[in-house]
Each structure stands twice: as C-alpha cells, then as structure tokens.
Amino acid sequence: MKKGFQDHYPDHTAHCFGCGRLNEAGHQIKSNWDGDESVARITPDPEYTALPGYVYGGLLASLLDCHGTGTAAAAAYRAEGREMDTGEPSLRFMTASLQVDYLKPTPLGIELEIRGKVKEVKGRKIIIEEWILANGEITVRGEVIAVQVPDKVILDLLERAGK
Amino acid sequence: MKKGFQDHYPDHTAHCFGCGRLNEAGHQIKSNWDGDESVARITPDPEYTALPGYVYGGLLASLLDCHGTGTAAAAAYRAEGREMDTGEPSLRFMTASLQVDYLKPTPLGIELEIRGKVKEVKGRKIIIEEWILANGEITVRGEVIAVQVPDKVILDLLERAGK
Numbered sequence: 001m002k003k004g005f006q007d008h009y010p011d012h013t014a015h016c017f018g019c020g021r022l023n024e025a026g027h028q029i030k031s032n033w034d035g036d037e038s039v040a041r042i043t044p045d046p047e048y049t050a051l052p053g054y055v056y057g058g059l060l061a062s063l064l065d066c067h068g069t070g071t072a073a074a075a076a077y078r079a080e081g082r083e084m085d086t087g088e089p090s091l092r093f094m095t096a097s098l099q100v101d102y103l104k105p106t107p108l109g110i111e112l113e114i115r116g117k118v119k120e121v122k123g124r125k126i127i128i129e130e131w132i133l134a135n136g137e138i139t140v141r142g143e144v145i146a147v148q149v150p151d152k153v154i155l156d157l158l159e160r161a162g163k
Numbered sequence: 164m165k166k167g168f169q170d171h172y173p174d175h176t177a178h179c180f181g182c183g184r185l186n187e188a189g190h191q192i193k194s195n196w197d198g199d200e201s202v203a204r205i206t207p208d209p210e211y212t213a214l215p216g217y218v219y220g221g222l223l224a225s226l227l228d229c230h231g232t233g234t235a236a237a238a239a240y241r242a243e244g245r246e247m248d249t250g251e252p253s254l255r256f257m258t259a260s261l262q263v264d265y266l267k268p269t270p271l272g273i274e275l276e277i278r279g280k281v282k283e284v285k286g287r288k289i290i291i292e293e294w295i296l297a298n299g300e301i302t303v304r305g306e307v308i309a310v311q312v313p314d315k316v317i318l319d320l321l322e323r324a325g326k
Contacts, residue, residue: 015212017219025210047188049178050257051312052320056180057258058225065221094213095220098263105316149214153268157215 004030004040005070008084012161013092013149018066029063031070031116038071038116044108055106060140063114064100064130068144069093071116072126076148079121092154093126093146106132106139116144124148167193167203168233171247175324176255176312181229192226194233194279201234201279207271218269223303226277227263227293231307232256234279235289239311242284255317256289256309269295269302279307287311 006019007030017026031040042063048056072093077084080091106112113133120127125147132140169182170193180189194203205226211219235256240247243254269275276296283290288310295303 013214015215017211017213018221020212023210023212047186048180049183049186050180051176051316052178052323056225057261058181058221058228061224061228061261061263062219062221065224095263095265097265098220098224098261100224100258100261102258102260153214160215 002030002032004032005038005074005084006030006066009073009092010085010090012157013090013154016066018062019070027062027066029066029114031067031074031114033074036117038067038074040067040070040114041111042114043111046108049108050105053108055108055112057100057102060102060106060132061098061100061142063112063132064140064142064144065095065098067114067116068098068128068130069095069146071118071128072144072146075118075121075126089151090154092149094149095144096125096147097145098142100140100142102140104139106134110134119143165193165195167195168201168237168247169193169229172236172255173248173253175320176253176317179229181225182233190225190229192229192233192277194230194237194277196237199280201230201237203230203233203277204274205277206274209271212271214268216271218271218275220263220265223265223269223295224261224263224305226275226295227303227305227307228258228261230277230279231261231291231293232258232309234281234291235307235309238281238284238289252314253317255312257312258307259288259310260308261305263303263305265303267302269297273297282306
C-alpha cells in the first residue's frame with residue numbers, strides 16, 4: 001500500500017489508534033496530497049455501525065481527526081520546503097479542537113474519501129478544513145485546529161522510549 | 164453491570180459501535196443520571212493510544228458523541244414524564260454536530276468520567292454540554308447537537324429488521 005504522511009512520523013509518535021503505523025489494532029489511515037487538497041481513503045469495517053447500514057459518527061470524527069493532523073504536519077513540512085521525515089525538528093501535530101457536522105447519514109460498506117485543505121496557518125497552529133465523501137456525495141464536513149506537539153512532550157516521549 | 168440509557172434503546176437501534184448493547188465489538192458505554200447531570204465511566208483499552216501514554220482523541224470524541232445522544236434521549240423521556248423504553252414513540256437521537264476541545268492530554272490507563280448536561284431543548288433538537296474528567300481534572304470539553312431520529316428512518320430500520 002502506498003505510504004501516507006503518517007508513515008513518516010518518527011517511531012515514538014507512531015502509535016496513534018487512528019493513524020499510527022505501529023498500532024496494529026488501529027485504523028492506520030494514510031493521507032496524501034492531491035494537488036492542494038489532501039486525501040485518504042478507507043472502507044470501514046462492518047462493526048463501525050451507527051444505526052444499521054450507516055457509519056458510526058465516532059469513526060467519522062476519528063477519520064477527520066487523524067487526516068487533519070496528518071495534513072497539518074505535511075503542510076508544515078511543505079512550508080519549510082522539506083520532505084517529511086527529513087531533518088530536525090520532526091513536525092508532529094495534535095488536535096486542539098475538532099468540529100464535525102453530520103450533514104446526512106454515511107452509508108456503511110463502501111469506500112469513503114476523506115479530503116482536507118489548509119485553511120489557515122498561524123505559527124504552530126494550522127487549521128484544516130475537511131469533508132468526507134461517500135459515493136461522491138459529501139456526507140460530513142468538519143474542521144480541525146491542529147497544534148504542533150510541544151518540544152517538551154516530544155522529549156518526554158523520547159525519554160520514555162529510552163532514546 | 165448497571166443498565167444505562169443506551170440499554171433501553173429498541174433492538175433495531177441498538178447496534179451503535181459506541182453504545183449499542185448488540186454491538187459486541189463496540190464500547191457499549193452506559194450513561195445514567197446523576198442529579199441534573201448525566202455520567203458514564205469507561206477505562207479505555209491500551210490500544211486507544213494517541214501519543215504514547217495518552218488517550219486517542221478520536222475515542223474521546225466518540226465518547227462525547229454517544230454520551231450526548233444518550234443524554235438527549237433520556238432528557239426527552241424525562242420531559243414527557245415517561246420511563247425510557249415505555250410507550251410509543253421510542254425516542255432515539257443522533258448527532259447533527261459535534262464540537263470537541265482538547266484542553267490537555269488525557270492519561271491512558273485510568274477510568275475516565277464523561278459528564279453531560281442539557282443546555283437547550285428546541286423541539287426535536289437537544290443540545291448537550293459535556294466534559295471528560297481524568298483523575299478529577301477536566302481534560303476535554305465538548306458539545307453535541309442531537310436531533311431526534313426521523314420517524315421515516317426508524318420505519319425503514321424496522322422494515323429491514325423484518326418487523
């Protein structure tokens with residue numbers, strides 16, 4: 001499978017249930033650029049039901065969350081003219097705020113497309129506008145305010161990982 | 164284990180990954196009144212990691228989602244002076260909009276308390292204000308705009324369930 005932004009996260013920040021390549025139980029979503037937009041695709045497993053036949057809203061929120069922070073990280077590298085996972089510091093983002101509007105029920109059993117676009121960059125804070133498509137139709141819209149993980153947190157994680 | 168609001172949902176609406184008693188793979192969260200507030204408690208499994216040591220934001224969003232719609236349903240019954248799962252129609256809510264503010268990292272490995280309060284009732288729309296506590300400290304605040312599931316959707320589900 002093609003690598004995503006999230007596959008470039010350093011090991012000590014790659015355990016996220018939504019997108020960490022080192023979390024075997026998780027979704028391991030993979031986001032990539034598609035021009036100015038970012039895109040990730042996933043077909044939710046059948047247990048991610050809301051009302052029968054529709055995708056669980058908590059999963060949809062989770063997809064926006066990880067696609068949003070991934071897009072923020074990729075945008076931060078792009079702004080510095082660097083490839084992801086090259087040089088220091090590594091740029092990893094976490095969610096400060098998440099807004100999700102469920103416009104209509106999202107059908108379960110088909111591939112979903114999660115799309116994102118950088119709306120605003122303010123220093124270490126990046127706002128990503130997002131939407132989810134099912135059968136080419138937008139069913140969910142959302143926004144993630146992502147902030148760069150503080151250096152102190154990264155240092156703590158490295159220390160705990162014995163590095 | 165003590166029953167929650169969600170255990171009173173009719174069978175054809177009890178498959179939600181977050182709170183459905185008929186979804187064996189799901190979280191099966193159980194919410195109850197605690198005076199004017201509602202409360203649910205859950206200890207997230209270790210795979211629900213964000214950065215190592217902290218709870219995955221997508222799970223926290225999911226907990227607010229299902230605790231919010233559960234609280235909305237219970238509030239709707241209470242407003243009608245009915246016990247849950249008595250009489251018709253059954254009152255089931257879904258999320259129209261979800262807002263989550265991650266105030267600080269939520270530690271993984273301990274029991275979390277999700278609390279909610281009815282903020283506003285406007286016909287079939289109920290707004291629930293929510294917060295999550297870890298070690299007695301608020302780490303997340305959020306809001307769910309819940310709307311009563313349209314009768315047509317319920318009828319479709321019943322038909323699909325062969326009832």
